[in-house]
Amino acid sequence: MEKIEKVLASGNTHVTVNRDPNAKPGALDLKLSAPGVETLEFVSTDLHPRAEQLFSGAWAGCYITVFGKVAALKKVALPSDYSVDIQTSIGSVGGGYCLAAQFTLRVPGLATEVVEGLAQLAHQHCPYSKAVHGNIEVVTNIVTA
Structure with a gap:
């Protein structure tokens, strides 16, 4: 497994469980961007998520x-x-690129x-965690206070 030598961009996501039965889902409008490609637009809206942000959000x-x-x-x-926070980073390694992820679980x-046991078990069952297992560096931090 390669490790990032230089981080080029990161996407951060904070996720909680919504327990409000009256909450209405909102719309997410996207304008995608790519690091180092200043004129590239995929969709024209106000937000500017990168692929790393989308991946960390889905994960x-x-x-x-x-x-x-x-x-x-x-x-x-x-x-x-x-809650769960995920930071997914893309970076350079040698002549190419790779991803890395940092999880922070607040319980x-x-x-x-x-929490560590549950976190490991969740990584074994989560399709995103299984898809990247052994392919990218994943660090998990636990906060219980």
Whole structure:
């Protein structure tokens, strides 16, 4: 597995579980950009996500769902304010490029070892985590305070 030598761009996503039954989903308008390609537009809107942001968003949405499911299977009650942050970075390595990801799981009130076990199990079941397993560096940080 290659590791990034120089980060070129990163996409960050913060995901929580919405427990409000009256919440209405909103629309997401996208204007895509690519690092180093200043005149390239895929869709014309106000936001400017890069591929790294889209990937981290999709991965985070999947991962938080799987994390909740594995916690339920293990009979671990999660606090209502647990969250997942993912930073996906693209960088150069040698003459090419590679990705890396950093997860931060915030699960207040649970023991660190319990969250670490759930995090590993979630990575084993999440389709995005399985797709990149062994191909990119993935670091997971646990915050329980």
